[in-house]
Amino acid sequence: MRLKTAFFLASALVAIPSFVAAQEKGGVINVATIGEPPTLDPMASTADLVGIVSQHMFETLYTFDKAWKPTPLLAESLPEISADGKTYTIRLRSGITFHDGSDMASDDVVASLERWVKVASRGKQAAAFLDKITATDPLTVTITLKQPYAPLVSLLAFNNSAAIVLPSEKQAEPMKDFVGTGPYMLKERKADQYIQLTRFDGYTPRSGEADGYGGARHQYLDEIRFVPVPDANTRVEAAISGQYDYIDSLPVESFDRLKGSTASEPLVLKPFGYPVFVFNTAEGVAKDVAIRKAIRQALSMEDMLAAAFGSTDFYALDGDIYPKSFVWNTDAGVEGHYNLADPEGSAEAAKAAGYDGKPIRILTSRQYEFHYKMAQVAAEYLKLAGFTVDLQVVDWATLTQRRADKGLWDIYITHSPFLPEPALIGSLSPSSPGWWDTPLRKQTVEAFSAEADETKRLALWADVQKAMYAEIPYMKIGDFNALAAKSTKVEGVVPAPWPYFWNASIKK
Known part of the structure; x- marks a missing residue:
C-alpha cells in the first residue's frame, strides 16, 4: 500500500546528498545508540535498537524500498502467489554465502522460517495461517497457507522480530552463533562498551542502485562500531563536538544547537x-x-x-x-x-x-x-x-x-x-x-x-x-x-527509522 503523498522517509530528509565523486572505501564509523541491545538475535526482540544493529549482520528474504513496498533481498524476486492466495513460491538468489563460508540454500531458509514462527512474535502472528514450509529444490522454497494472509510478504520483509536467514545447523535458541549473510559480521561485543562489526568480504550485493533498504548494499566502510550512550544530554554534547559519526535519538530541543555545530548536522524524520x-x-x-x-x-x-x-x-x-x-x-x-x-x-x-x-x-x-x-x-x-x-x-x-x-x-x-x-x-x-x-x-x-x-x-x-x-x-x-545527527565527514547516510550504514562512507 502506498502513501497518499510522498512517503515519510523521503519527506524527512534535511538534505539529500548528491555525489559528484565516487565514495571512498575504508575507515571506521562510530554510531552512538541509546543503549545496549538486549540481544543480537532479531527474531527474539521487537526492540528497534536490536534491528538497527542486527540488520547489518543478518538479512531477510525481502525488505522495503524507498516507497515502502516489499522488494527482494535474499529472494531472487517477489513470490509467485497462487490464484487462491494460499501458495507462495519463493526463488532464492544463488551464490549467497554465510559469514562461516557456507552457501545459502533452501534448507537454510526453511529451518530459519521454522525457527521464526516459534521464536519471533511476528512469526507467531503468521504461524496460525501457515500449513507447511518446504524446500522444493535447492533454490526454491514453497510456503503453503491454510487461508490467504495478505501481510505475509511484509512480515517477511520487516527487520523487527525479523525472519532472518541463518545456516540450518545454527538454529539454536537462544542464538549462540551470530552467522548471517549481511554486509558486515560480528567481530567483538563488549557489553556496555561497543559492538564491533567488520566488512564481510564474501558478501554479494544486489545489482542496481540503492533503493531504501533494498537495492545495492555497498561496503565502503571497513568497520562499524555501535557504542551505547544512554544519557540523552551526553549524546547531544557528543553530536555537537563531533565525538561520534552518527548519533541516534536526540531530544528535539537540541535542534538549534545542532544547527550551530561545525562537526555535525541535524537529521529530521518528519513525521517519524x-x-x-x-x-x-x-x-x-x-x-x-x-x-x-x-x-x-x-x-x-x-x-x-x-x-x-x-x-x-x-x-x-x-x-x-x-x-x-x-x-x-x-x-x-x-x-x-x-x-x-x-x-x-x-x-x-x-x-x-x-x-x-x-x-x-x-x-x-x-x-x-x-x-x-x-x-x-x-x-x-x-x-x-x-x-x-x-x-x-x-x-x-x-x-x-x-x-x-x-x-x-x-x-x-x-x-x-x-x-x-x-x-x-x-x-x-x-x-x-x-x-x-x-x-x-x-x-x-x-x-x-x-x-x-x-x-x-x-x-x-x-x-x-x-x-x-x-x-x-x-x-x-x-x-x-525524530531528530538524529551525523558527522559532516560522513556521506551516504539517508535518514531512516532504523538507520543503516551500508552505503555510508567517510570523506577523505
Whole structure:
C-alpha cells in the first residue's frame, strides 16, 4: 500500500546528498545508540535498537524500498502467489554465502522460517495461517497457507522480530552463533562498551542502485562500531563536538544547537511515528478494560506531547493511528476517546470499575528522554484521578526484558514509526507484550489479514482501529518528528527509522 503523498522517509530528509565523486572505501564509523541491545538475535526482540544493529549482520528474504513496498533481498524476486492466495513460491538468489563460508540454500531458509514462527512474535502472528514450509529444490522454497494472509510478504520483509536467514545447523535458541549473510559480521561485543562489526568480504550485493533498504548494499566502510550512550544530554554534547559519526535519538530541543555545530548536522524524520502506552491486558490492574478506559480518560495527550517535544514543530495532536498523509488514515473509533484530560470523570469511572488502590506500574526509560517526560505527566494526571502510581525508570534493555513478564508491569512506554503495513503493529499479535487476545481482536484482525483486495482492506483496517479504541491494548499519544545527527565527514547516510550504514562512507 502506498502513501497518499510522498512517503515519510523521503519527506524527512534535511538534505539529500548528491555525489559528484565516487565514495571512498575504508575507515571506521562510530554510531552512538541509546543503549545496549538486549540481544543480537532479531527474531527474539521487537526492540528497534536490536534491528538497527542486527540488520547489518543478518538479512531477510525481502525488505522495503524507498516507497515502502516489499522488494527482494535474499529472494531472487517477489513470490509467485497462487490464484487462491494460499501458495507462495519463493526463488532464492544463488551464490549467497554465510559469514562461516557456507552457501545459502533452501534448507537454510526453511529451518530459519521454522525457527521464526516459534521464536519471533511476528512469526507467531503468521504461524496460525501457515500449513507447511518446504524446500522444493535447492533454490526454491514453497510456503503453503491454510487461508490467504495478505501481510505475509511484509512480515517477511520487516527487520523487527525479523525472519532472518541463518545456516540450518545454527538454529539454536537462544542464538549462540551470530552467522548471517549481511554486509558486515560480528567481530567483538563488549557489553556496555561497543559492538564491533567488520566488512564481510564474501558478501554479494544486489545489482542496481540503492533503493531504501533494498537495492545495492555497498561496503565502503571497513568497520562499524555501535557504542551505547544512554544519557540523552551526553549524546547531544557528543553530536555537537563531533565525538561520534552518527548519533541516534536526540531530544528535539537540541535542534538549534545542532544547527550551530561545525562537526555535525541535524537529521529530521518528519513525521517519524508515534509514542504509545502499551497496556498489560493479561495480568494486573490493567487487565480490566474498564480500568484501562478510566486511565485513558484521565490523561492529557496534549500535555504529554508538549512536555516531551516542546514545540509543535516536532509534534501533532492526532488520535488516528496513521496520519492523514497515509492511505491507512481513518478516524474510526477516535471521537470521544482521545485527549480527554478528565481526572474527575476518570476517578468516578475507576470507582465504578472497582479500582482498589493497587499501584499502576508504569515502565519507562530515560534513554528515550521523551518517554520519561510523558511518563511524568501521565503520573500526575493519574494521581489527580486517585490512582496510585509506581513509576519504574529503568534502562531500555531492562525494560525490554521486564515487559516480557506478565507479572511485572501494567503499562510500558514505547514508540513506533508509521509502518507500511498495519499488520506489522506488534500489539495486534496476542504473543506480543500486552497480550491482547479477545474475540473482537481475532475477528477484526483476522478479517483484515485474510483480505487481499486493497480497497476492502482499508475498510477492514477501520474496524481494527475501532476495536483498538474499544478495548485499548495500547494508547497512541500523538505524532512526532525524530531528530538524529551525523558527522559532516560522513556521506551516504539517508535518514531512516532504523538507520543503516551500508552505503555510508567517510570523506577523505
